[in-house]
Amino acid sequence: MSAVIENHHDDHDHGPAKGITRWLYTTNHKDIGTLYLWFSFAMFLIGGAMAMIIRAELFQPGMQIVEPEFYNQMITLHGLIMIFGGVMPAFVGLANWLVPMMIGAPDMALPRMNNLSFWILPFAFFILLSSLFMEGGAPNFGWTFYAPLSTTYAPPSVTFFIFSVHIMGASSIMGAINVVVTIMNMRAPGVTLMKMPLFVWSWLITAYLLIAVMPVLAGAVTMMLMDIHFGTSFFNAAGGGDPVLFQHIFWFFGHPEVYIMILPAFGIVSHIIETFSRKQLFGYSSMVWAMLSIAILSFVVWAHHMFTVGLPLAAEIFFMWATMLIAVPTGVKVFNWVATMFRGSLTFETPMLFAVAFVVLFTIGGLSGLMLAIVPADFQYHDTYFVVAHFHYVLVPGAIFSIMAAVYYWIPKWSGNMYDERLGKLHFWLSFIGVNVTFFPQHFIGLAGMPRRYPDYALIFADWNMVSSIGAFLFGFSQLLFLFIVIKTVMGGKKATDQVWEGAKGLEWTVASPAPYHTFSTPPKVD
Amino acid sequence: MSGGSYYVPDQSRFPIFMAVSLFLLVMGASSTINNLDDPTSNSVYILYSGFACLFLTMFFWFRQVIKEHLAGLDSNQLKQSYVYGMAWFIFSEVMFFAAFFGALFYVRTLAVPWLAGEGSKGAAITAIELWPAFESSWPVMTTPDQGNEYDLADKSMAWPGWSKALLWLPLWNTIVLLSSSWTVHLAHLGLKKGNRKKFNVYLGITVLLALIFVGLQALEYYEAYAHYGLKLNSGIYGSTFFMLTGFHGFHVMMGGFMLAIMLARSVFAGHFEQHDHFGFEAASWYWHFVDVVWLMLFLFVYIL
Numbered sequence: 001m002s003a004v005i006e007n008h009h010d011d012h013d014h015g016p017a018k019g020i021t022r023w024l025y026t027t028n029h030k031d032i033g034t035l036y037l038w039f040s041f042a043m044f045l046i047g048g049a050m051a052m053i054i055r056a057e058l059f060q061p062g063m064q065i066v067e068p069e070f071y072n073q074m075i076t077l078h079g080l081i082m083i084f085g086g087v088m089p090a091f092v093g094l095a096n097w098l099v100p101m102m103i104g105a106p107d108m109a110l111p112r113m114n115n116l117s118f119w120i121l122p123f124a125f126f127i128l129l130s131s132l133f134m135e136g137g138a139p140n141f142g143w144t145f146y147a148p149l150s151t152t153y154a155p156p157s158v159t160f161f162i163f164s165v166h167i168m169g170a171s172s173i174m175g176a177i178n179v180v181v182t183i184m185n186m187r188a189p190g191v192t193l194m195k196m197p198l199f200v201w202s203w204l205i206t207a208y209l210l211i212a213v214m215p216v217l218a219g220a221v222t223m224m225l226m227d228i229h230f231g232t233s234f235f236n237a238a239g240g241g242d243p244v245l246f247q248h249i250f251w252f253f254g255h256p257e258v259y260i261m262i263l264p265a266f267g268i269v270s271h272i273i274e275t276f277s278r279k280q281l282f283g284y285s286s287m288v289w290a291m292l293s294i295a296i297l298s299f300v301v302w303a304h305h306m307f308t309v310g311l312p313l314a315a316e317i318f319f320m321w322a323t324m325l326i327a328v329p330t331g332v333k334v335f336n337w338v339a340t341m342f343r344g345s346l347t348f349e350t351p352m353l354f355a356v357a358f359v360v361l362f363t364i365g366g367l368s369g370l371m372l373a374i375v376p377a378d379f380q381y382h383d384t385y386f387v388v389a390h391f392h393y394v395l396v397p398g399a400i401f402s403i404m405a406a407v408y409y410w411i412p413k414w415s416g417n418m419y420d421e422r423l424g425k426l427h428f429w430l431s432f433i434g435v436n437v438t439f440f441p442q443h444f445i446g447l448a449g450m451p452r453r454y455p456d457y458a459l460i461f462a463d464w465n466m467v468s469s470i471g472a473f474l475f476g477f478s479q480l481l482f483l484f485i486v487i488k489t490v491m492g493g494k495k496a497t498d499q500v501w502e503g504a505k506g507l508e509w510t511v512a513s514p515a516p517y518h519t520f521s522t523p524p525k526v527d
Numbered sequence: 528m529s530g531g532s533y534y535v536p537d538q539s540r541f542p543i544f545m546a547v548s549l550f551l552l553v554m555g556a557s558s559t560i561n562n563l564d565d566p567t568s569n570s571v572y573i574l575y576s577g578f579a580c581l582f583l584t585m586f587f588w589f590r591q592v593i594k595e596h597l598a599g600l601d602s603n604q605l606k607q608s609y610v611y612g613m614a615w616f617i618f619s620e621v622m623f624f625a626a627f628f629g630a631l632f633y634v635r636t637l638a639v640p641w642l643a644g645e646g647s648k649g650a651a652i653t654a655i656e657l658w659p660a661f662e663s664s665w666p667v668m669t670t671p672d673q674g675n676e677y678d679l680a681d682k683s684m685a686w687p688g689w690s691k692a693l694l695w696l697p698l699w700n701t702i703v704l705l706s707s708s709w710t711v712h713l714a715h716l717g718l719k720k721g722n723r724k725k726f727n728v729y730l731g732i733t734v735l736l737a738l739i740f741v742g743l744q745a746l747e748y749y750e751a752y753a754h755y756g757l758k759l760n761s762g763i764y765g766s767t768f769f770m771l772t773g774f775h776g777f778h779v780m781m782g783g784f785m786l787a788i789m790l791a792r793s794v795f796a797g798h799f800e801q802h803d804h805f806g807f808e809a810a811s812w813y814w815h816f817v818d819v820v821w822l823m824l825f826l827f828v829y830i831l
Binding site (some may be wrong): 017021022024025026027068107109110111112113115116119121123127156159160161163164166167170172176177178180181182184185186211212213214215216218219220223225226227230231232233234236237238239240241242243245247249250282310312 | 536537538539540541542543545547549554555556557558560561563588604605607608611612615616618619620622623625626627629630633636637638639641642646647648651657667670672675677680689717734741751758759760762763764765766767769
């Protein structure tokens, strides 16, 4: 620290430190946001490469490219990496960049802990990925790591998996505490709760969910560790435990986790649609209440993931109705977005294209979710490709499209340069076509009965699987274009104005582009 | 540490050191646990070095925070951030215990009765005839597999009846921990009135009571293993009993350690002001939290 203190003068608009230590020792929310975003991009490409291996194997029936054991490791790591390494850190990165600027704060509330939250992640994923090279291979039990597959029948690397989940969880909890405290304590005078930008609201709720459920995940993996190595019987019926107990604990974490990955997307899309409709957002307060209701309901719907384990009938009915109730606040949001666009002066720059695609395709994913919520129907759909299609529709054109939309929308503010609109639109259309060609056919093969998590399938599923694989390759390789566009924008391009977008509202558009290293050293005026 | 009304800290080396320490710690822990059967394995040294680095980093990090605080660099806003941060951290701890209590409630009210054939789901399980001899009770002294895979305990830690109540360790543990919550509160009152001596004395008593609690808990574990045959692998009762009380005991040690540090800071360095002592207050919040968890444990693990 001494070197930094020597360089430290009275002006607090000083720039970043030089060299690698800028990134290792930084306490700046913009630097940490950038680290998070690049890290998640790297994980997105690694997890994506695994998806390519999976789709290549499924291109034709029969075994062609990988061993079944390796296939299982691929689907497990693909899920874990995309969720914990791709989507979640991307949203935390966006929160880091945007929340302080949106509420008129100089930085996050606890800047050193912020740095720690990020730097845990590369180590956690190093451990997870290194398990590929361990004896017995990487975790192979699916990203949901159900007992006894993950306990009695797990490869030895499961211990490393458990501890890497532990430190990922610590990172998420610290990151979430930082966001909550920032929002509660650092708002500029005048930024009252109901004047907060919706992205800030969405992250306040998300952070609360994270603090509530990440410790439960830690509890679940701890019980696994004890069952495997120290003789407890939490998930073993022979000792009086129950493997279904694992699923209850896991999904008590897992369902709020689903909303952790979509609520920030709701916030982002609300901003983008408002800007490019050049209108006031329709129904601000109902948007807030909808997100709050979704968050509260997320704690009482977990067993809809386990309808086929043999729950008592009363439980099945309760969880069915509670789940369907979530469609109400979600519907409110979708109608609000549509109403915002209604009679607006719409233009379709790349962020808006991604945002509109989000509204349409996320709704498709939501509706297949409603189908899955119906107990008797779920008995048919459970563990088929219909489920795979459902959650990929809410996660890829849902969560990931919103992240891409956010990058296109705010990158002029971050870098000071406009991205290449022509290339951005090309990236959008390739992604849009790719994602639908990949996942829409999976509805059909799922309803026809193809089970998930198998490296081989019956001949009748061959055609749609080939279509799906072609779409996946298209989508996957289009993301290299995204990488190119981002690098090109960071390196140079047309200078962005401070306002950037004609209809953009909010404090982040009042500062210069690129945003200065320290934004607000005194609170801005907000009426 | 800027001027103006906002606090913007300098760069810091502590976080990355902490991340490396955690990496060493979990790599060491994983490989140690995977090589428990291998006496030639030396991965435990990675674990030790992880612990050492973690403690060193925390020591210097907290020292830095305290120094900045004493130099008057903390704004009121930052102090408030610490308050919120600690409150949310305790909430996350509550949820961690909730997972284990949830597991306890689930096995007690659903899984164990079903395994013994109660209810419509139980009837379905019994129809498979895996373990027809198993009967539902709590504490479960026989496992469904009749101790095939698991060791059966002779005796549980449950309430022994009024006649033996005074010889029952958990009752004394409850008395010790409840008193310690009271004494830490008295210490806090003393500090708020500017009575340093009262603060030091009551905080000292609290730390002593924490040590007594940990000692009694160790004694209880010894009795369980040596005389009751109750072990971690005694089926689901042993699992829930040791994991809940074990994690609680671990948290008592952490809380007691925090309070001991606060005591040392007060006695040797004269830290904490009448109106400015959140470091101590945070530790005392944690202590009250640990106390509440114990009350839940006493009720649901021991009495009921």
